Amino acid sequence: MNPTPGGGPTPFRAPAHKHAHHLHSIPPREKSTRTLIIDHLLWVHARTRFAQARAELGMTDRTGGPAATHYAHRARPENYEEDEEVFSDGEDVTHLQARAGGPGHTHGEEEDERLDMQDLTLARALRQRAESVEKVATSMLDQPPEDPPIHPDDLLDPPTSPQLRPQAPQRQLHKLPNGVRLRLTLATVVNDLFSRKAPTPPPRTGSGLNSTPSAPQPTSTFPSALIPLGAISSASNPEHRTTVPNQYIRSLYDIGADPDTQNSPPSLRCPRHLHMGCEICVEAKAPPPRMGQNRTRTGQGRAGSTTGSSPGDPPPSGVPGSNGLVGGVTGWLDGSGIGSGLARPGAQGTVLRRPTDAREAVYAVNNEDGTPQMFNTKLAELIVRFMRLSALVAIELGREATEDRASVDGGERREDEGVGGATGGQGQGQARPPTSPQTSPRTLTQRNLADAGLHYYALRPSREWYFLFGGLLTRAVFEGYMTAGWRGTEPLELLLGVGLGTNMHAGHRPHGASNPRGAPTNGGVNHDESSDEDDDDEEEEDQFKEFDPDDMPDLDEAARVLFPSLRDPMTRATGAPRREGAELEYELEMRERMQRFYDVPPSTPDLATHMEDLQWQYPAEAVERAAVRFCEAIARWRGKPELETYKKAPWIVSQRERRASGAAMSIDALVHSNPTSPSNNHATPPRQPSAQQFRPEQRQRKPAIEKYFTQPQSLIAQSRKRRRSDQDRGEEGRRLPPAVFT
Secondary structure, three states, rough: OOOOOOEEEEEOOOOOOOOOHHOOOHHHHHOHHHHHHHHHHHHHHHHHHHHHHHHOOOOOOOOOOOOOHHHOOOOOOOOOOOOOOOOOOOHHHHOOOOOOOOOOOHHHHHHHHHHHOHHHHHHHHHHHHHHHHHHHHHHHHHHOOOOOOOOOOHOOOOOOOOOOOOOOOOOOOOOHHHHHHHHHHHHHHHHHHOOOOOOOOOOOOOOOOOOOHHHHHHOOOOHHHHHHHHHHHHHHHHHHHHOOOOOOHHHHHHHOOOOHOOOOOOOHHOOOOOEEOOOOOOOOOOOOOOOOOOOOOOOOOOOOOOOOOOOOOHHHHOOOHHHOOOOOOOOOOOEEEEEEEOOOOOOOOOOOOOOOOOOOHHHOOOOOOOOOOOOOOOOHHHHHHHHHHHHHHHHHHHHHHHHHHHHHOOOOOOOOHHHHOOOOOOOOOOOOOOOOOOOHHHHHHHHHHHHHHHOOOOEOOHHHHHHHHHHHHHHHHHHHHHHOOOOOOHHHHHHOOEEEEEEEOOOOOOOOOOOHHHHHHHHHHHOHHHHHHHHHHHHHHHHHHHHHOOOOOOHHHHHHHHHHHHOOOOHHHHHOOOOOOOHHHHHHHHHHHHHHHOOOOEEEEEEEEHOOOOOOOOOHHHHHHHHHHHHHHHHHHHOOHHHHHOOOHHHHHHHHHHHHHOOOOOHHHHHOOOOOOOOOOOOOOOOOHHHHOOOOOOOOOOOOOOOOOEEEEEHHHHHHHHEEEEEEEEOOOOOOOEEEEE
């Protein structure tokens, strides 16, 4: 260690936390041709899906428009620089609130502008491109490299040296790097939002080859995707309910949304947007209208092409005629171009297309005991994965912020450091990490992060995240009641109460932990059947568990991260959560939405009409636009793949600039040039300033991840207090700056 000019040692600058390098890049030991290619394919897949969603939803074209140089690469977003994309059309959270009708509203004009900006032809090309890349990546994931053969003599001669760390777990040979697994998790969420799913085939009346008459038909009295959410919802505790519907409202929800009484028949409507002839999901054979022509949503259902298949979709053998009219969705049979000859996944799904039980209740009938069948939906299955991914990002951002403060503060540790991290208190059964004046924040994070809990240093969600999450929950309610045969008020109260209450005990897993209906049923499902369902859920989780990023929280931990009021032990004792800031605003918003669902006008004849009126107030397009920006922010925070950073090396960039300018330096000039020599007295022509120097400073082109996760007020006040303390100590109390060697 070299001494400083003042005589003291050079202060040690703490590096980034131990997960930062492994999360935002691939460690050298884990770099291989396979991991580099998969990482790049997932990055291309994400950028293509984002461009597809923007073209479908009429959002800003990131290339800059027809006059931009990158406009020619619209169908290949990976061919132009990610840093050179134009600024996105950010929307305030007011677009995610309920919109009101009347003569003075401008929602129709904004919707017409969005429709004019749609490019469905480009969206179809991008969707096929994304599915092509997805097939290649899935094939590489399903076929890991073969293990090197072991020589027979190696098995006869065991090693004599003892194992230094017998308790250390052995790393899997072909396990993907942590950063690549983060891209996989993000790609799964993106596919759940913007991929196509084959429509529900009608039930087979005849006896097929695979039918077994002796096997009982599965009954679904409650959507299985909602069962884990029951443990973190206020519906599990009747005392937390603030709105109690009357008997008439309950009777409407018990009857459900009858498909025969709906204004838009489910056979000609997409379950994603619930529009009659949705042009995003129900693609027309004829080309879409040109710019400036009037486009409405009252068209007829249209048939799509009949070639190819999308990964993860069930075979279209049960669809009559394979014309795509069942469910109103087309495009799921479009050929995917490159990669179409690869092996297609079966019914078990893939890493990028998780197995789904979602189906529409167009042909649903009651069970033998008279109970209605209720099925899953894509959005209902997405909620858990969305929460876990969001919590992981909040945890990693909190770690990075903690390490940044540790590198600035150095080795000193003040007594007020222990109050940072989470003002909502610790989870039950978890002790606060020990603090001492000699313990640095860096050492505290590395030693006691596991003891403190994953939520200790996690950042808190902002208003943008809470309103996006509330929009997904609300659209899941519409999708369930209008397409999946949901009945009763239990699914509504469970979804709109997520994060507002919990009955989860410390260390308890959410699978099968609560009664999803929120009412005690002693004679309902027996313990054997519930345990079998829990085992099936755990098997499905374990099937793809190896692809989860490190420290991926479960649903219980994710709820504590995203809803700080659930961390406080006093909340469980008194039943009165202490919410503040954006979380309190989320509670008020969800209570208001619950009241809107129960306020059925006297002129409304049935639940289907009421749901159609409410889904106009909370349109799906606004939620999807917010979801696109959120996923783009995560992808931006993850960073570029290794192959992209290699291509942009400084010497390559300088060669490209020199080649573009046409002023290439000759070998003779390169060898004999000596700008610093006194003998070289010829004048150098002044460099003309480029046009980029006169361009005004542009706004941030992509929303940063900090827009969705912010530091708690206690940490902000703590950093201010630390800065004031540094000023009070004076010059003699400050640390010496690092030495500069020349």
